[in-house]
Amino acid sequence: MKNKNVSMAVIRRLPKYYRYLSELLENDIKRISSKELSKLTDFTASQIRQDLNNFGGFGQQGYGYNVEDLQRELGKILGLDKTYRAVLIGAGNLGQAIANYRGFSDSGFEILGIFDKNPKVTGKKLRDVEVKAMEDMGDFIKENDIEIGIICTPKEGSQEIADTLVESGVTGIWNFAPADLKVPENITVEDVHLNESLFTLSYLLKEKK
Numbered sequence: 001m002k003n004k005n006v007s008m009a010v011i012r013r014l015p016k017y018y019r020y021l022s023e024l025l026e027n028d029i030k031r032i033s034s035k036e037l038s039k040l041t042d043f044t045a046s047q048i049r050q051d052l053n054n055f056g057g058f059g060q061q062g063y064g065y066n067v068e069d070l071q072r073e074l075g076k077i078l079g080l081d082k083t084y085r086a087v088l089i090g091a092g093n094l095g096q097a098i099a100n101y102r103g104f105s106d107s108g109f110e111i112l113g114i115f116d117k118n119p120k121v122t123g124k125k126l127r128d129v130e131v132k133a134m135e136d137m138g139d140f141i142k143e144n145d146i147e148i149g150i151i152c153t154p155k156e157g158s159q160e161i162a163d164t165l166v167e168s169g170v171t172g173i174w175n176f177a178p179a180d181l182k183v184p185e186n187i188t189v190e191d192v193h194l195n196e197s198l199f200t201l202s203y204l205l206k207e208k209k
């Protein structure tokens, strides 16, 4: 599969293709042209063909794409054909919402451990997972072969949490804290900065007036 040096812009479009293809499959639609996929996704047909060609191309001239094959292959490209073992830190409003959402575990992201520094929160259960004290996190990560850390704490303390995650063997961080974490090169951080997204909306609304 020729997926070396694929740009981040392409990678960021793949989940959207995957989502629409999954919906098509649910609706029992067996094939789709890049033109039809373009109408759904708002990407141009040539963009779609170019994007998919990065990975070897899956369409056939005059036929389009086989929805099931393409969805499965994109799933593999996105790494969704395996399960991921994760811990979540910060069992507050956001942490609880994420831990309670079944969609993530259905996609193969299993939250096996939840940690919080507040003793009033530790001992409580979120979807059968007991919230543990931060002191227990390092050993838990090592013993349970955890790959992903989900940070749902305030900015303060988030860098120290990231450091502990990395020292303990985590290789991916899903970061909801409004902080730019410093991590070694071999560690992948995906930030979800909800406020920044909201401020972009605010800008775009202002520009329309």
Ligand SMILES: NC(=O)c1ccc[n+]([C@@H]2O[C@H](COP(=O)([O-])OP(=O)(O)OC[C@H]3O[C@@H](n4cnc5c(N)ncnc54)[C@H](O)[C@@H]3O)[C@@H](O)[C@H]2O)c1
Pocket: 089, 090, 091, 092, 093, 094, 095, 115, 116, 117, 118, 121, 134, 152, 153, 154, 155, 156, 157, 158, 161, 176, 177, 178, 194, 195
């Ligand atoms: N709640 C949302 O919808 C939302 C929206 C946008 C951004 N965020 C961001 O997500 C983060 C969490 O927000 P929230 O609303 O869930 O906050 P919250 O105050 O409800 O929960 C934070 C939890 O983290 C724990 N915590 C704090 N510092 C810690 C540390 N150093 N180690 C371990 N645990 C620690 C607290 O005890 C608490 O249980 C914040 O950074 C916030 O900016 C949340």
